[in-house]
Amino acid sequence: MKRVYSAAGDRIVSHDPLIVRRYGPFTRANHWLTAVSMLVLVLTGFAFFYPSLFFLTGLFGGGQIARWLHPIAGLVMAASFLILFVQLVRLNLPRREDVEWSMQIGDLLSGNENVMPPLGKYNAGQKLVFWGMAGLLAVMLVTGIMIWEEMVPLWQDRFPTLAGIPARRIAVALHALSAVLMMLLLILHVYAAIWTRGTFSAMLNGTVTGGWAYQHHRKWLRELAGRQGEGKPE
Amino acid sequence: MTDRAPQPTTAAANPPVQPLASNLLPSDVVRASAMPHITAPDRQLTKVAKLIDVSKCIGCKACQSACAEWNDTSPEIGENVGLYENPADLSSEMFTLMRYAEYENPATNELEWLIRKEGCMHCEDPGCLRACPAPGAIVQYSNGIVDFIHENCIGCGYCVTGCPFDVPRISPVKHVSTKCTLCSDRVAMGQGPACAKACPTQAITFGTKEAMIAHAEERIEDLKSRGYENAGLYDPQGVGGTHVMYVLHHADQPSLYSGLPDDPQIAPIVEDWKGPAKKVGLAAIGLAAVGAALHGIFARPLKVEPEDEEDAEGLVEAAERRAREDRA
Ligand code: HEM
Numbered sequence: 390m391k392r393v394y395s396a397a398g399d400r401i402v403s404h405d406p407l408i409v410r411r412y413g414p415f416t417r418a419n420h421w422l423t424a425v426s427m428l429v430l431v432l433t434g435f436a437f438f439y440p441s442l443f444f445l446t447g448l449f450g451g452g453q454i455a456r457w458l459h460p461i462a463g464l465v466m467a468a469s470f471l472i473l474f475v476q477l478v479r480l481n482l483p484r485r486e487d488v489e490w491s492m493q494i495g496d497l498l499s500g501n502e503n504v505m506p507p508l509g510k511y512n513a514g515q516k517l518v519f520w521g522m523a524g525l526l527a528v529m530l531v532t533g534i535m536i537w538e539e540m541v542p543l544w545q546d547r548f549p550t551l552a553g554i555p556a557r558r559i560a561v562a563l564h565a566l567s568a569v570l571m572m573l574l575l576i577l578h579v580y581a582a583i584w585t586r587g588t589f590s591a592m593l594n595g596t597v598t599g600g601w602a603y604q605h606h607r608k609w610l611r612e613l614a615g616r617q618g619e620g621k622p623e
Numbered sequence: 624m625t626d627r628a629p630q631p632t633t634a635a636a637n638p639p640v641q642p643l644a645s646n647l648l649p650s651d652v653v654r655a656s657a658m659p660h661i662t663a664p665d666r667q668l669t670k671v672a673k674l675i676d677v678s679k680c681i682g683c684k685a686c687q688s689a690c691a692e693w694n695d696t697s698p699e700i701g702e703n704v705g706l707y708e709n710p711a712d713l714s715s716e717m718f719t720l721m722r723y724a725e726y727e728n729p730a731t732n733e734l735e736w737l738i739r740k741e742g743c744m745h746c747e748d749p750g751c752l753r754a755c756p757a758p759g760a761i762v763q764y765s766n767g768i769v770d771f772i773h774e775n776c777i778g779c780g781y782c783v784t785g786c787p788f789d790v791p792r793i794s795p796v797k798h799v800s801t802k803c804t805l806c807s808d809r810v811a812m813g814q815g816p817a818c819a820k821a822c823p824t825q826a827i828t829f830g831t832k833e834a835m836i837a838h839a840e841e842r843i844e845d846l847k848s849r850g851y852e853n854a855g856l857y858d859p860q861g862v863g864g865t866h867v868m869y870v871l872h873h874a875d876q877p878s879l880y881s882g883l884p885d886d887p888q889i890a891p892i893v894e895d896w897k898g899p900a901k902k903v904g905l906a907a908i909g910l911a912a913v914g915a916a917l918h919g920i921f922a923r924p925l926k927v928e929p930e931d932e933e934d935a936e937g938l939v940e941a942a943e944r945r946a947r948e949d950r951a
């Protein structure tokens with residue numbers, strides 16, 4: 390059975406109780422590095438965003454340090470996310486069932502998950518977070534570098550228009566707008582993980598229970614079981 | 624107690640010999656960056672201004688030297704690239720720069736050498752101050768002076784994008800923003816700016832804004848009587864007027880003077896980015912967080928029940944069996 394709904398490394402690790410491996414240690418470490426750099430970026434970035442949040446720079450030892458740290462954390466996050474991206478992109482490509490699932494989102498929110506179409510490893514909401522984060526981060530990386538004052542002298546001779554003040558005005562506004570949108574996605578992402586009980590263990594231990602996989606990602610579970618039956622779980 | 628220094632009305636006066644106390648106090652701040660609620664000062668200083676009469680300027684750069692001297696800056700020694708500008712641009716070590724433009728006047732067919740002293744304009748509505756995210760890094764005193772307070776500056780460069788005149792420069796060494804202070808430290812002691820004091824032709828004068836406008840009017844009348852019919856005062860209202868003003872022979876075309884903006888304004892995108900949009904953004908984030916919390920409290924969580932675990936085992940068994948059979 391070819392992998393359509395599952396990623397390399399996904400497998401059933403025990404039958405009684407039924408436990409399914411969802412993420413390997415590398416992916417989990419990668420995810421948490423992304424999350425930690427995101428936290429630093431949010432705390433430092435939003436300190437500059439609004440006067441009443443400036444006190445957040447105190448967490449890092451003051452405004453100068455926060456200003457210095459933020460773009461560095463940004464580069465770390467961008468690199469970390471890119472590595473995560475290549476691992477997750479295949480299963481996040483949109484599929485037909487995502488449309489049906491999205492149309493029935495009301496049922497899910499009101500607790501009737503059993504009428505939702507069965508899914509592979511990711512639902513449309515998770516895919517939205519994935520692609521939204523990827524797109525916004527790309528915008529933030531470019532605009533962030535444009536407004537990285539210390540670094541501007543390194544490239545302004547080659548790209549004088551982009552380094553010019555009118556372009557940087559747009560860049561900083563776009564950066565701030567993307568930051569707001571990214572916060573909305575982040576809230577969606579974290580809240581969905583809290584609301585859907587049993588999800589955190591996927592990113593902590595790397596495994597989920599069979600019931601969790603059955604309820605939320607049935608096609609993924611079925612494929613893993615099929616591969617198990619064929620004798621090639623890996 | 625020593626007396627407070629008087630408010631200066633000219634740059635020509637010599638400093639007093641007796642010790643005096645500063646007359647530009649923290650309580651004279653009327654606006655400060657990222658501090659929306661400033662207590663109104665208990666006194667209003669007389670608005671001051673520097674008037675630069677380009678028609679009287681001989682381009683000698685005495686003001687530039689005086690500026691570097693007073694502010695103790697040392698611009699890097701550059702290379703001659705065939706221009707009179709030296710250094711090539713404003714920098715964190717050069718707060719004012721003489722700019723030289725050659726203009727062939729189509730009306731007279733004469734070559735005119737338009738020399739302008741560039742530097743901070745001390746806007747009544749300063750874009751730098753509005754853009755700055757660091758509380759108190761940019762302040763405006765009630766006499767109109769806009770000053771950068773280095774201790775509070777984080778070196779982000781937002782002021783660079785906020786300024787309509789491309790004035791602030793971030794020091795690559797100290798990572799703080801720098802610009803002309805209108806010699807706020809001298810003004811505090813009753814003295815006019817160093818550049819105005821050094822100017823040999825009195826092309827730069829300093830005093831109350833009112834007196835400077837009156838002085839400009841005399842100059843403009845004189846210029847007009849000598850054929851410069853478009854002579855006028857540059858005190859751009861788009862930024863609420865400025866506390867550094869120019870007398871221009873071609874006031875109808877400020878951009879002739881090495882790109883002095885014809886109608887400077889805080890860029891709309893800066894206004895939007897720093898304006899209500901931020902509140903909307905924060906409100907959206909807050910609403911999303913509250914909405915998620917409420918949903919978390921009042922809606923049923925997506926929970927996996929024991930029967931789901933059983934169903935899962937059933938599904939796995941069936942799928943495994945089918946795969947085994949297929950293989951066999
Ligand atoms: C991807 C790489 C990123 C780079 C290179 C970057 C760079 C920058 C820079 C240079 C600034 C100006 C302040 C400073 O110099 O420190 C800034 C501001 C900011 N950044 Fe980033 N950033 C990145 C990603 C992010 C992310 C992921 C977030 C969070 C969602 C974020 C949120 C913000 C916010 C809210 C501001 C303040 C905007 C404002 O003042 O309106 N940034 N960023």
Ligand code: SF4
Nearest residue numbers: 755776777779780782
């Ligand atoms: S560089 Fe300094 S003065 Fe300029 S905006 Fe940033 S904190 Fe404010």
Ligand code: SF4
Nearest residue numbers: 743744746750751786
């Ligand atoms: S000219 Fe630029 S730096 Fe000077 S007060 Fe105006 S906005 Fe600020």
